[in-house]
Amino acid sequence: MTPVATASNPAAPEVKPLGCTNLKLRQLTRRVTxxxxxxxxxxxxxxxxxxxxxxxxxxxxxxxxxxxxxxxxGASTLTRNLRPLVAAGWVEMGEGADARSRLIRITDTGREVRRLAQRQWKAAQLALNQKLGPATVVALHTLLDQGLAAFHAEPAEEH
Incomplete structure (x- = not known):
């Protein structure tokens, strides 16, 4: 990527992103998933x-x-993703501090499944690091953290 012209580096040519950022992120996210x-x-x-x-x-x-x-x-995404975990007996929804509140807890079976899956997750992580290269993964994490921070810095839009 070519440096962007700034007050401290006015000679650098301007860089303009090409293509749809959302599409590129979604494509990468699908592949990584x-x-x-x-x-x-x-x-x-x-x-x-x-x-x-x-x-x-x-x-x-x-x-x-x-x-x-x-x-x-979002709450609806969380609810949808929790259903199969509750059905499998890996997490449970129990009462909270009062009758109107709920708490999510991992079960002993869920903890065991997570422990077994953690080895597979680590293998996936190591394989991805090797496929992309450690420097690319570090750069990607840095860019993603910067992007997330920028979105967290602005007030949430109401729909």
Whole structure:
């Protein structure tokens, strides 16, 4: 990528992005998700399920709204993704502090499934690092963190 002209470097030519950023991100996300899903299939999970199990194990028990916030996802997406985990007996929805609140907890079976799947996740992570190269992965993480920070810095849009 060519440097962008700035006050400190006025001679640098201007760089203009080409193509749709959303399309490029979605294409990469699909490929990376497929990569992780192939590895996690050996443990009977998809990456979304593994991520939920890992978060509930690490953070739980916690309210669904708090889990959605911590995972940066909408409540309806969280509910849809939790259903198969509850049906499998890996997480449970129990009562919270009062009759109106709920808490999500990982079960002993869920903790065991997560432990087994963690080996597959690590294999997927190492294989991805090798496929892309460590420097690319570090650069990608840096760019993604910068992008996420930019979105978190602005007020949420109301629909």
């Amino acid at each position: 497929q990569h992780y899903d192939q590895h996690l299939a050996l443990a009977g999970l998809r990456i979304t399920q593994y991520s939920l199990l890992a978060h509930v194990d690490k953070l739980g028990p916690l309210a669904p709204g708090e889990l959605a916030r911590r995972m940066d996802m």
